[in-house]
Amino acid sequence: MKEQLYNKKAHDAKSFQLQAEQIKQLYRNAPLGLIASPINAAVLAIVLRNVVPSQALIPWLACIFLVTIFRLLLLQRYRQVLSTSVEAGKWGTWFTLGAGLSGVTWGSAGIFLFPATSIAHQTFIAFVLGGMAAGAAATYAVVTPAFLAYAVPALFPIIVRFFAVGGEIHTAMAVMLLLFAILIIIVGRQVNSVTLLSLRMRLKNIGLIADLISSVTTAEKLNRELSEHRTHLSELVDERTVELMKEIDERKRAEAEMRRTAERFQSLIENGLDMITVLDPDGKILYESPSIERLLGYNDTELTGMNIFEFLHPEDQDAAVEALAKVTGKSGKTENVEVRIKHKNGTWRLLDAAGKSYVDDTGEVKVIVNSRDVTDRRNMEDSLRRVQKLESLGVFAGGLAHDLNNVLVGVMANIDIALMSPELEEQTRRRLEQAMKSSDRARDLTNRLATFSKGGEPVKKILSIGHLIKNSSDVALSGASVSCEVAVPENLCPVEADEGQIAQVINNILINAVQAMPRGGVVRIKCENMPAGSDDASDIQEKRHVKITIEDQGPGIPVEHLDRIFDPYFTTK
Template sequence: MKILNGLRLRWKLSLLIAFMMSTMGLITISVIDHRMEEALLEALTEKAASIAGNLAIDSVDPILVDNRILLHQLMLNVYSNESDISYIFIANPDNSILCHTFNNGFPSDLQSISHPGAGAKSLHQRFETEEGIVHDISIPILKGKAGYLHLGVNASRQDEKIAAMNRDLIQLAFMGALLGFLVAFLAGRMMGKPLSALADAVKLTGRGEISPALPVTGDDEIGILTDKFNRMSADLQTYLEERDEAETALKQSESLYRSLVENIDFGITYIDSDHTIIMANNGQGRMFGRDPESFIGKKCFNEFEKREHTCPHCPGATSMITGKPAQVEAEGIRKDGSRFSVLIRSFPVKDPDGKVTGFIEVVEDITERLQLEKEISKARQMESIGVLAGGIAHDFNNLLTAVFGNIELAKLFLKDPEAARERLVDAEGACAQAKNLTGQLLTFSKGGSPIREKTALADFLRETCLAFPFGAGIEFNLETPDSIREVMTDRQQLERVVTNILENSCEAMPSGGSITVAAANVSVAPASSLPLSPGNYVEIKFTDNGPGISPEIIGKIFDPYFTTKDMGSDKGTGLGLSICHSIIAKHKGHIRAGNHPAGGAEFTIYLPADESAKEAGTDAARKKQTGTSGKAPSDSLRILVLEDESVVIETLTRMLEHLGYEAEFAMEGEAAVRLCREATDSGTPFDLGIMDLAIQDGMGGLEAFRKILSFAPDFKAVVSSGYTDDPVMADYAAYGFKETLPKPFSIGKLEETIRKIR
């Protein structure tokens, strides 16, 4: 090796080419020798197998007739015509020799030769003898039932052919190596000088110095190489300068990034596509009470949430599917087992081809924030409850004061019936206000289930708004095109909403102003900011030019008993807008309050459109009948009353007696059914029933009514209850009742109800 190091390039090149030519020659000889040996052997064995197969077929008949002379003659004919065949013999199934071609007897070393196994068509065996390597081809005769034919071929002749060919190839390889050496020596002399100069320049560049430009001596490869080297040197100098600048900027950027990632309060992790954690920052470690290095190489769902499989809410999986950021709120588990709330934001990571290879998760501990939000929400709820309780106490105390005071005065005026009557009328009025207040509270809370019917909104708004007493100084505009979609609404409840909003606007403009009500068809998309399901809606806008809504109260405007006015029967209860909110919510719609850009307040209502509507129609107005005659009707009625409150029974008895009706009372549903059955069987059925829904510790009015209908299908009944939010009260006709009688009720309302269905 030291000798080669001291040689010049042309000698090295010459020796290298000579060595390569020699090596290639030897490799070629070796490959050809191996391939030739394989080819000759394959041809020899194929030929032997073909001969053996044909001979095995020809041997079947002599073997079956036990004609050994003919069998031996067949074998000798083949043996004498093929010089490569060393022997042929046939062995019986019991391994005894039936016939062979050996002159000096059958060799003992072939006695134990193997035969083809069951189902095998042939068997090739190789073994050495005194005459050389022999390949034995064995063929079963009649699947081995008639014996096995063995044919041996000697490979010595093919070895002689291969040896002769190898000698010729070696001579040819030697001549090629010598010629290559001479050509390389001459070429080396021509290339040596410019290459030496190029080598010196490369050494100089290798030491970090930029070589001066080398002279280009020609247009050949060496000249091109020299020119390329000169350009490379110039580019290298530019690259080194830019690299130094980039390395400096990269170090600064990496330092800034590392400082930002490691010191931020958020946890940051890089996770690959199979949810294995690649990187985790110090914030992630602090959040989970662990060394961030302990996360590396582990599954995120196991480390952060102690799961065995991917988290069902995993935002990273969503980001990898959609290729977009995602976020979710979840729970993390610290090293000590304690749980805390987190907001997880995930961002997909893509390779240069745009394929998603993983995701980055930014984890924020939101435990304190959620706790604070809960406390704020609880405080607001308590504030609303406090306002609600105070308002209820205020209104009921006022009403009870009027009731008690008037009753006391009536007692003092018993000797003066007219004065006593006036006091009782005032007490009755206070009770009516109390009833109205409870109705509003039920509508606000959970009651007042709407009885929806198809409503032509344009006609409804026109009728309701034009009937509203706006008062002096108020200019009203109604914009309702005929193309407005129909809606399914409870007309009475929606009328209350419209009236409450109009009253609110009028009270905000005591000196006058303008109010506009406009309706339009709108569609809500899935990505809409409105808290509504996608679909078609009708939008109703109430706009006035009053002072508008101040920012301090806009968030409380739908709270119960919140009002900017003085509380009292003559000023308002503070339930108007909260009732509007409750009614619209029960209609699966939405109401919001704000200020119009041009000034004034603006209330917007969204109601689901009736998709089945084809033509707009006008609904018949509901008619109300009030008053009492105080006189008995022309004919008496037998009325069955189901009621479990003694005080109500006593009062109702006097009312019905005053109206001239005959009544029977049952305090349990079972008793009412029994009385009705007895009356029906006796031929004197009841004309009417008044059924209380809620019966303590027994069958209620609905169940009793259904049992009565089973044997008296024409039985007419009125449903009555103090629970006006009950669905039976809201949709009494669907349950078979003729009318509803909400408690408390007056004698006039009782008479009116009975007259409707008698």
């Protein structure tokens, strides 16, 4: 009975001590929230000043500052008073009350500061309240009631308000905010669990240290008593004690060195650029280093127990099976193989993997694989080869343009001389003039070849892209069994571009479309203004631009040709 009572008291003491540590952590995190609260409130008030009456905005802002001052005074008082384990509950209650007042005040913004006419400002309020709740998950979740007292009243009023407004957008925003609130609460519970586990471990370590100190003190006392009662053995005891101390010191040094070595290896594995994987002989994943999240998007335990071949590209599995068989067949042998492995987002990443087998302390064969992502390097190598190829093509195009120009100069000069003759027949003159026009077009082509060979810049000017598209489509589709639907809005912005190059691009695409639909069909051309920041063109996404979409009903471009569609003069004809 006494033993049960003692165990209950010890458990209660540990609970009070854990609670005190939680409250200390809570007050230690509090300054971040107290600083952010008035600053964010001031920013929100500035943004809403033109859409919310000052009769509502100023009192709300004053309440924020009053609640913040109250919480600052509470924090200062806590720091002045040395809180004991018994008093921790009281200080936790006060903090929860302050957090609740702050959450209610922030939540009232979703009711009293809600601009009914501006969805942008409504969205901004939701963004600010969501940010404050997310911050509370990081700072207050160490004590769940304090976190809930802040997050619930801060988020749920605006969720209710969005539901009350109704409509597709407001209902969607309400659902998203509700989902966000649920996720934030779940995250808060997880943060609370991790924090409690950390505090319990720290308290346990403190207790172990105290027990160790007590044990050492008791041992020293026993040694002194033994020395007093057995003086005739003092020399032997002293000698043995010295030996034991040396052994203890050596053992401590060895243990410390082992810990440092383990920490170094753990740090290398966790922070290294390469991915470390441990497999069994069948390819089952036994361990993944944390770097897998950076390389492939999975966390380090997500793939444990699964087979590595499930994630390899089908074309690379035979090579991987062969390399694994060689490694497991001969201990200590290292095999290198390049394989494509599926990223969590569905894309394929190219890894340079080196595997080596070893036998663990249980006698089982394991394979440790060191993998490095070489996708970007391989892409750069491919790009370099493409650039070198284009440079060679440019040299050839320059020479060809020069030779053609020399020929055209002679041809055009002779045509000019022939046209000067007054005795020419009218039909002959017309044919010579047509030949001169054809020579002009040929000279324009040679100039473009020369521009390509020198890497010249396009001649840009402001032009109406819609007018150019209509003219190009009329010319390219003339006489074809293909109809064209052009959608050009009246407010289409003018663009800065090389008119000849753009016309040539559109003309070539339309000719390809006609050739792809020998039995006829419809080509649809659509133009639209795109704002800055849109995701359709990464090289100009920071500027406003015009997007041109050309769609035909042909079979499409084969996959094996997609990488070469931008190579100059590439054709499958």
